[in-house]
Amino acid sequence: MHSVGISLLIVFVVLACILGVASGLIWLERRLLALWQDRYGPNRVGPFGLLQVLADIIKILMKEDWIPPFADKPVFVIAPAITVITTLLSFSVIVFAPGITVVDLGIGVLLFLAMSSLGVYSLVLAGWSSDNKYSLLGGLRAAAQMLSYELFVGLSLMGVVMLAGSFRIADIVEAQRGLWFCGPQFVGFVIFFIAGLAETHRLPLDLPEADNELVAGYHSEYSGMKFGLFFLGEYIGITLISAMIATFFFGGWLGPVLPGLLWFIIKTFFFICLFIALRAALPRPRYDQLMSVSWKWILPLALLNLLVTGAILVSRTT
């Protein structure tokens, strides 16, 4: 009973933190973008505009929950929930610090992959159920893009799994005690980063929504809290990918002097900021470029990385 109590406690704390972080990110992103773009950003509501988030949440919750009459209602409703659910579920396997985790699963990495692959449905179904050609196009793009890049998420992680010899996330972090995997798996890291960008459909790889081409892509018809869920899902996704990068390639909680949890948070925030910086810095590629890069460059590169890693491992063990 005791352990169940602790688990429950962890679950709720993690949930609260993540939701808080995700909503905080809205403010952070806007402020950072403003900084990089040499303007102010939100600064009216509360100190440094910190309460802007609250105001936004109130606005979103108060909005009429409108469902277009031509939409496929049940699917339309489910779609935004999926993205939040899957990303949140992925957090369940993350080890924030030794012992601080929802569930220490033997197939932690696989669960993360499974959830990220299920996340596609959110976009695809949203695009389909809206019964709107822009949404449909956004959904189609999302399906193709995420199906492709999901593969590289998995492939790039396999090198890490090979080095660690386990799918358990705690083991993977422990295996980086001497050397972070961003060294030996640098290629894997780069691929994972790009693929993560695509998986969270963040700028510059936000082609499923691409405002100036597809209005707002798959969520054109969404408003109110349903839109809010997509919004939230996106920020949770950023946090998840950042946390995963920190865990898989940068030693997770490992670090000198400071406590593990703090190290983890620092690393995660660094990557979150990197994500936001990318949004500020890079233009959006064309859709066909995105796809051809994925199959013609990243896939061979990921396979080569796997092959070399495997060869080195084999040569070392024999």
Added chain:
Amino acid sequence: MLSLLWLVPILPLVGFAILAVTAGQLARKAVSVIAVGAVSLSALIAIGITVAYTITAPAGTVYSQTLWQWMRVGNFAPAVALHLDALSMTMMVVVAFVSALIHIYSTGFMADDTGYSRFFAYMNLFVGAMLTLVLADNLLLLYLGWEGVGLCSYLLIGFWYRDPDNVRAALKAFFVTRIGDTAFAIGIFLLFTSLGTLNIPAVLDEISTYAPGSTLPTAAAALLLVGAMAKSAQLPLQTWLPDAMAGPTPVSALIHAATMVTAGVYLIARMHTLFVMAPAVLLAVAIIGAVTQLVASFSALTQYDIKRILAYSTISQIGYMFLALGVGAWAAAIYHFGTHAFFKAALFLGAGVVIKMLDEEHDIFKMGGLRHRYPLTFWAFLFAALTLAAVPPLTITFNSKDLILNQAFLSKGGRGLWILGLIGTFLTAAYTFRMVFVVFFGPAQSRPEKTPARSMVAPFVVLAFLGAIAGIPELLTAIFGSQNLSSFLRSALPGPTRDFPSADGPWLFQLIYVATALAGIAVAYLLYERAPQYTRSVVSTSVGSWLHRWWFADWGFDWLYQKLFVGPYVVLARINRNDVVDLFYKGLALISRVINGLLSSTVNGNVRWYVAAVAGGAVIVVGLVVIL
């Protein structure tokens, strides 16, 4: 030199292969060079072999050359082997030489024909097959050559296949000879099953251990005789040969006069031991020969197509050869074959020249007076005709036929045959000179402009000359009793059974024959040159016209066969059109069609139907598993 023997049949076959593969793509000159070259080379080698053979005869007078083993089925292992003895050598050299000359002639005769290359391909194939037949060491290889020449005969009779009549003639030749071929094949099977070998010397050795007149030799000889009869156009299977004149004239000369039709004679001569073991069959051979020559002579007397006259003449002369074989004068038969090959080929070639010059005119009564226009042709033709009529002063071949008659007279109970032969001699002279007088004498019916090509006249003259002098060796015997063809052939064939009791005998008989022949010529002169009105008056009487029509229509054989075989066959076929046996197969077809319908209705392209079938099957199978 003898070791080059294999080249003799192979060279024409190589020529055929080249011509067949190039399929008319070669220039005419190239075709001529290949075809004539192959056969001429073959003939030269054959002559060389003959010389080598006569100078130093191989041990046992037989030279055999095994090329390869044909096949091996159980203990049956026929070899592709060549057998050279006096008999096959005589045949080989005559065939090769005549073939070469006729090939040369054909380059002129066929010069404008569209099927030039095809013609020479067939001709080369024929020569190859004929030489295979002649040189074969076992009956199977002989049969291969036998069928090969039959095929070529068919192809060449129907060479101008655009005319349905030619095709019909070709088919007739094919079908009629097929009867004989079938009998021949059965004979071969019989010999093989009884003796276990098809090697000819071995067969003959085996067969000589049987009692004369016992069943096996008689049956085998009879079957072989049927084959020979069909091939050599002997009564009653002679009907195809006159129609076979539909082919080009060189074909008639080569295949249907000089070589292929004498294959029957050759077969009987080659298997002579077998026939000696079957006296009844041998007697039949003699009678068939005698009757055939007489019947064919009468028919020849009435024809007006120059080639048909020659065709009947061929039948008749082969009849003489059969007569000779029948009375045991083997050497005489082969001797007559040799001279006949020369003079008959010459006559055909001469006829070909005339036909060609008169624009495909075959009717002798539309010719006439040609001796002034074509003197060389006339003289050569006259020589050949005299040879055929067996008149001594100008030609020396007379005694090839006379030998036969002598032997017939001497054989037991052969007086009747002798008389028939003598009548034949008279008729031969009559119809031959009827042709000569009508074609070359009398008033000219037309004024032909063309002159024959040298390549056509030269072989013709050579052949006529050879025909005329072919009797020299035999004449020398008669005068000096020295080495000659008959005794040469005796190394392969048994000699005459009897001889004249006194030395004066031959001369007396010689006189009778010459007188008969001269009488024939005189009658022909009288009736066709001097007083044609007598002919007309004879023919205009009812008996005369009836006989004329009867003989003209080949003694009604075609009519008889039409009524006897073709008609009933057609009627039977019509009755049996929906025949009883077919009902069974139709039923089978119906059942399979119904099953097919059922099955194909299951394969309807409907996926769900298939799945349902699979599921149903699963229910049944699992059910069975559960129950059992």
Added chain:
Amino acid sequence: MATIPVETGFIIAGLLFLLGLIGVLVRRNIIYILLAIEIMLNAAGLAFVVAGAHWEQPDGQVMYFFVLTMAAAEVAVGLSLVLQMYHKFNTLDANLINRMRG
């Protein structure tokens, strides 16, 4: 982890399989047929995994892995065919494209 009777696992697999079979038999839309085939494949895989779990051996999972491979290949080709079919016949009804008559 749960211990359940192997027969129960098989019966569940069988139920799923039969539902898939009914789907194939009843539906005429070719996408449904492909979907139902997926159901059947998955059910067969379940039976393998149950058996593997009984013997505590990886072989059941290995078989499921192969079933999955096959399903992936089948779906790739099958869906391409569906696209072609829609392109050519402008219908998804499997009954209307039975041109392959015997």
Added chain:
Amino acid sequence: MTAIFYISAAIAVVATFLTITRVNVVHSLLYFICSLLATGVMFFVLGATFVAALVVIINAGAIMVLFVFVIMMLNVGPQSADQERARLRPHVWIGPGLLSLLLLIELVYSLGRYHTGVTSGQTVGPQQVGTALFGPYLLAVELASMLLLAGLLGAYHLGRGVMTFMDRKP
């Protein structure tokens, strides 16, 4: 944990049943995905963790997305649902239902005669599966890769014409 197995089994069966009865293709697909997830849970409970993850990643996450993708490409709209509804009259269920019922009865009957035992409940992890795959099943893995290659080429070849056709469409 046993209860979880039975609950997910029930979910799987119900979801599968709904899969084959719905008239809207996407709804059917969603039910099937649900069924797959339930199967994944069953696998997990049975101790087959690797396959449990595979079901979700590949079957639910990739193969089914392909289905959705194709449905979206074909733009199967509401009229298709009406068509389906028209086709699914009650009588079409009778034959297949009976057939399947028969099979089920046979299956239950034949299974009822044996008592093989229970599942062990032991986890057979990815490592063991991987060792088996690249040990005794190496040839089969190679063949599977060949099969995938064939599928890839086939899909590429078949899809090419359609894609150009789609491009031409205004």
